[in-house]
Amino acid sequence: MDTNRIIQAIQVSGIRRFDEAIGSSADTIKLTVGKPDLATPEHVKDAAVRAIRDDWTHYSPLMGFAELQHAASQYFHTRYGLTYAANDVLATVGATEAVATSLLTLLNPGDGVLLPTPAYASYAPLVAMAQGKLITVDTTANGFKLTADSLERALNSQPTTPIKAIILNYPTNPTGITYTRTELLALRAVIAAHDLYVISDEIYSELTYDQPHTAFATLYPEKTVTINGLSKSHAMTGWRLGFIMAPQPLIAEMKKTHQYLVTSTSSITQAAGIEALTNGIDDGQRMRAKYQQRRELVANRLGAIGLNYVYPAGAFYVFVQLPSWFNGTSWQFATQLAHQAHVAVIPGSAFGTAGEGWVRLSYAASSTKLTTALDRIATWINQMEENHHVIH
Numbered sequence: 327m328d329t330n331r332i333i334q335a336i337q338v339s340g341i342r343r344f345d346e347a348i349g350s351s352a353d354t355i356k357l358t359v360g361k362p363d364l365a366t367p368e369h370v371k372d373a374a375v376r377a378i379r380d381d382w383t384h385y386s387p388l389m390g391f392a393e394l395q396h397a398a399s400q401y402f403h404t405r406y407g408l409t410y411a412a413n414d415v416l417a418t419v420g421a422t423e424a425v426a427t428s429l430l431t432l433l434n435p436g437d438g439v440l441l442p443t444p445a446y447a448s449y450a451p452l453v454a455m456a457q458g459k460l461i462t463v464d465t466t467a468n469g470f471k472l473t474a475d476s477l478e479r480a481l482n483s484q485p486t487t488p489i490k491a492i493i494l495n496y497p498t499n500p501t502g503i504t505y506t507r508t509e510l511l512a513l514r515a516v517i518a519a520h521d522l523y524v525i526s527d528e529i530y531s532e533l534t535y536d537q538p539h540t541a542f543a544t545l546y547p548e549k550t551v552t553i554n555g556l557s558k559s560h561a562m563t564g565w566r567l568g569f570i571m572a573p574q575p576l577i578a579e580m581k582k583t584h585q586y587l588v589t590s591t592s593s594i595t596q597a598a599g600i601e602a603l604t605n606g607i608d609d610g611q612r613m614r615a616k617y618q619q620r621r622e623l624v625a626n627r628l629g630a631i632g633l634n635y636v637y638p639a640g641a642f643y644v645f646v647q648l649p650s651w652f653n654g655t656s657w658q659f660a661t662q663l664a665h666q667a668h669v670a671v672i673p674g675s676a677f678g679t680a681g682e683g684w685v686r687l688s689y690a691a692s693s694t695k696l697t698t699a700l701d702r703i704a705t706w707i708n709q710m711e712e713n714h715h716v717i718h
């Protein structure tokens with residue numbers, strides 16, 4: 327084929343490939359894609375219906391409607407103390423477009439981008455599409471957290487690559503870890519010393535369970551590109567609304583990339599967004615309370631089964647280690663679990679080589695479903711352990 331070589335070299339994400347590979351048999355409980363099971367709040371849906379009836383159905387300004395920019399500026403100030411002006415907010419087609427637009431705007435060909443791994447599957451292909459050079463930092467040895475030391479080492483290991491930026495994502499998909507303010511300040515010191523841009527994907531910020539979420543831009547406003555959105559906080563994955571927030575003149579550069587990729591996000595979705603960010607300021611916290619109960623349920627059951635896992639401080643995922651008796655890859659483990667126990671989880675290798683040896687279980691599912699899924703996992707693990715003569 328004579329099509330673009332960068333595109334030829336990338337694949338549909340392991341998450342979607344695995345999800346498609348195991349099919350959609352009715353008796354399999356899918357704890358795979360990071361899709362909230364909760365419904366979009368009724369008042370948000372009503373606002374979108376009203377927008378259609380009122381003919382809010384044409385192009386919006388490129389950056390998004392002024393009301394939406396204003397609502398987002400207020401909301402992120404109230405929730406996290408961010409001080410972006412309304413004009414510093416760009417409404418995007420989900421956080422996905424926000425990541426793409428940020429990378430395409432920031433990078434020149436060959437610029438290095440640091441990425442702590444395991445990581446959300448979109449970053450590496452998007453860095454490749456922006457012709458950047460990806461430098462991964464394996465966080466496995468530090469409980470999946472990037473430390474100032476490991477960051478410094480990664481920076482020094484690349485003497486010939488101009489490192490432009492680092493992608494941070496916390497709470498983290500797939501591990502559910504997050505960072506304290508003190509840990510972020512330690513990272514900030516190294517980042518500032520090397521004058522890096524930070525692309526901070528905080529799409530799970532509302533789902534932080536044990537401590538307040540610290541937005542990176544409150545520590546490093548001058549070179550942070552903040553990414554957020556309503557997909558997870560307001561159970562709005564299908565509406566496709568995200569945000570890039572960055573100081574001028576950076577955001578003005580982003581606007582150009584955004585225009586030629588998508589023009590703007592849907593005007594109907596923006597009407598829903600205005601409602602969510604103004605009258606739905608507490609919606610995310612209500613949802614968080616539900617996810618927190620499920621976190622306890624899943625963690626308790628995994629512990630009782632004897633599986634090693636990372637206790638999640640945020641998002642709605644648990645990263646679970648393959649049992650030591652299992653002789654195979656995370657893809658093989660997840661395939662067997664799906665076929666034999668009828669529970670689907672995502673192989674850790676979908677999040678980079680650092681995720682091998684683990685699987686990701688999404689607890690964005692009802693407690694009833696989670697309980698049945700964990701019963702099945704317990705029974706299956708028991709049988710497998712008997713076959714392998716495992717003694718506890």
Ligand SMILES: Cc1ncc(COP(=O)(O)O)c(C=O)c1O
Nearest residue numbers: 360420421422446499529555557
């Ligand atoms: C870390 C992370 N960033 C971005 C996204 C994409 O968000 P959106 O649906 O708003 O494009 C996801 C979705 O799973 C995610 O986990």
